[in-house]
Amino acid sequence: MEVRTPPQQTVPRKQLDELTILYQFSNTMLSTIRLNKLTHLILTALTSRTTGIFERAMLFLRNEKSGMLQGMLGITRDTAEGLKVVGGDDALSSRWDMDDDAIVHQRESAFSKHVRSTRIEAGADCTIMRRVVREHRLYALGEDGCQVCESCDFIQRLGITAFAVAPLVARDKALGIIVVDNPVSNKLIGRDDLHFLQLIANQAGMAVENSMLYNRIEEAHSNLRDARERLVHGERLAAIGEMAANLAHELKNPLVTIGGFAGRLVKGLASDSREHQYADTIVKEIGRLERMLADILGFSRKPTICYSNCDVGDILEDCFASCATTLEDHGVTLARSFEDGPWPTLGDAYQLKQVFLNIMLNACEAMSDGGSLHVSLRKVSLDKKCILVSIRDSGGGIPADMLPRIFTPFFTTKPHGTGLGLAIVNRILQNHGGSIEARNEGSGAVFTVILQQAETP
Ligand SMILES: Nc1ncnc2c1ncn2[C@@H]1O[C@H](COP(=O)(O)OP(=O)(O)OP(=O)(O)O)[C@@H](O)[C@H]1O
Ligand SMILES: [Mg+2]
The missing domain is CATH 1.10.287 (Helix Hairpins)
Incomplete structure (x- = not known):
């Protein structure tokens, strides 16, 4: 009996090459997790002399809140270099990789910078937005270019005429778009090219989504x-x-x-x-x-607060009386500006006195050769009605590198200090739902204390 062998089907060379590229691309997408490297690999694959079929490729990612497309990277055939095949001899197991130097070189190119400074803030009548981003469909435009909105930043800035756009879709959501064109040869983008672009974009969408998720996990882990x-x-x-x-x-x-x-x-x-x-x-x-x-x-000790209705003006007067001799000893003159009293607050008068005394004593200690202490008191409306006390001295201020540390327990610059004065002040104010801030102004330091204003009966 005669045995007939079926006729051998030969796959055209071009298709075979494209299949190899798609295998390698797929392996690359599966094994690259860093978003930055991934975007370079995607666009290089589309434009390099060995694997690509387009002369330029650009990536825009979509801002979920504003819906705007922000340029991230642009690669031309001239910058599409540095793609290496690694990880195996055959197409089934090999993938592409790039060195950091090649990535930096691409990123720093004039074209890439230009793309990064471009946004597509398209309105409802923009075909790219409607068709690519919302309907997730490929879009190609001939030499006439896009005529919809003449002022479009994207078309004008990047000198685009004929081009194709593919959506980057993952889990039914458009993450961004890939734009390709051939501005040097003006070669028309054919059906096969579009097919190739679509296949690459489909895989790239999932890889970009995975990479973004991975970045978010890494950020959460670091937090x-x-x-x-x-x-x-x-x-x-x-x-x-x-x-x-x-x-x-x-x-x-x-x-x-x-x-x-x-x-x-x-x-x-x-x-x-x-x-x-x-x-x-x-x-x-x-x-x-x-x-x-x-x-x-x-x-x-665990703080206990004996709340009572008190007046911040009275508490400050009490403090002035208590530190009168210290002020005199240091040659410090006291000036006060109290505006539109009374200044009622609900708090522990003893502890609040401790707050202002500690601040005033620090000011005196900073002015050992005399100076002036200015205390002002007024009502302010922040998110609630508050009382603001500002205590300003002329003692030379607090060195900038120390400012963030002065409220830390045991931080002191004084030979006999414990460094607890301002830590206690801070703790008392926090327990009262108030706050304190220190800054330098003029020839000294200013401490601003904010307390909640109590309702006057
Ligand atoms: N008005 C000020 N002018 C300049 N530096 C100040 C002033 N107030 C505070 N400081 C700086 O902040 C540091 C911490 O102040 P804090 O009152 O907490 O501790 P202390 O005064 O050093 O010691 P303690 O108050 O416990 O005796 C001070 O050592 C000083 O360096
Ligand atoms: Mg002190």
Whole structure:
């Protein structure tokens, strides 16, 4: 019996080449996750001398909120270089890759910069928008070019006449468009070319979507890592705070005893003797240590607020009385401008006094050779009705690199400071739903305190 072999079907060379390119493109899309590299690979594949069939390719991504198409990258045949085949000898397993240098070179090209500065803010009658972005269909235009809107940035800026546009679609959503044209040879874009473009764009859409999702996961991961680091740092600070509080508590009793005995010595010794002077120094230094320990204990204790209706003007007057001698000792003149009182707030008057006193004492300490302290008080309307107190000194200000750290516990530039004054101020104001800001102005620092205004009965 005669056995007949079926006639051998030969695939035309061009089709075979295109199939190889599509295989390699598909492998490339599956193995490249970085959006930046991916966009370069897509456009290079469309334009390079070995794989591409177009002279220029441009990528525009769609801004989901505004709907506008923003130029991201443009590649011409001259810049479509650096494509390497890696990962296997045959087309089924090999893919393309590019070096970072080639990517930078493409990105920095004049054409790519030009594309990046182009947006398509097309209206409802724009064919590209309607047909490509909304209906997800390919669109090709002949030599006459687009006549719809003559002022179109896209057509004018990029010198486009005949061109084709393919949508980048993923999960039924248009992520952007790829535009291709042949401005050098003016070769017409044929049906086969469009077919090829469509196949490439279909695969590129999914790859771009995956890459965007991956970027979002990476961003979320990095935010999570930062939050974790902040938490660990916070826990460490809390542990240090607890240790400091325990230490302060243990030191308090022996200090009281030492201070008490030193006080008795002062009383028993002749006032002009050296021993009297020594004992007096011990008493003063013990007093300073006790105040410091009280600050540390106060800061580490859970804050309790005794709310009452108070007037910020009265609290400030009380502060002026308390620091009158300090102001005098430092040669500081006090000026006040209180506008349209009363200034009612609901808060703990004792703690609020501590806030303004700490700020004023810092100002005095910054003006050891004299100066001026200006305190102003007024009502302001922010998102709520508020009371604003600004305390301005002429003590030279706070160095810019230190400004962000002055509210951090234990940050001090003073030899005998604990660095808790402003940390306590900040904590009290936060507990009162208020805020504080520091800045430099003129010859000194300005602290602005904002408190919520209470309703007047
Ligand atoms: N008015 C100001 N002018 C210049 N620097 C200031 C002023 N107020 C605060 N600072 C800076 O901020 C730092 C922190 O102030 P904070 O009141 O927290 O601590 P301290 O005054 O150093 O010590 P403590 O108040 O605990 O005795 C100060 O050491 C100082 O460097
Ligand atoms: Mg202080």
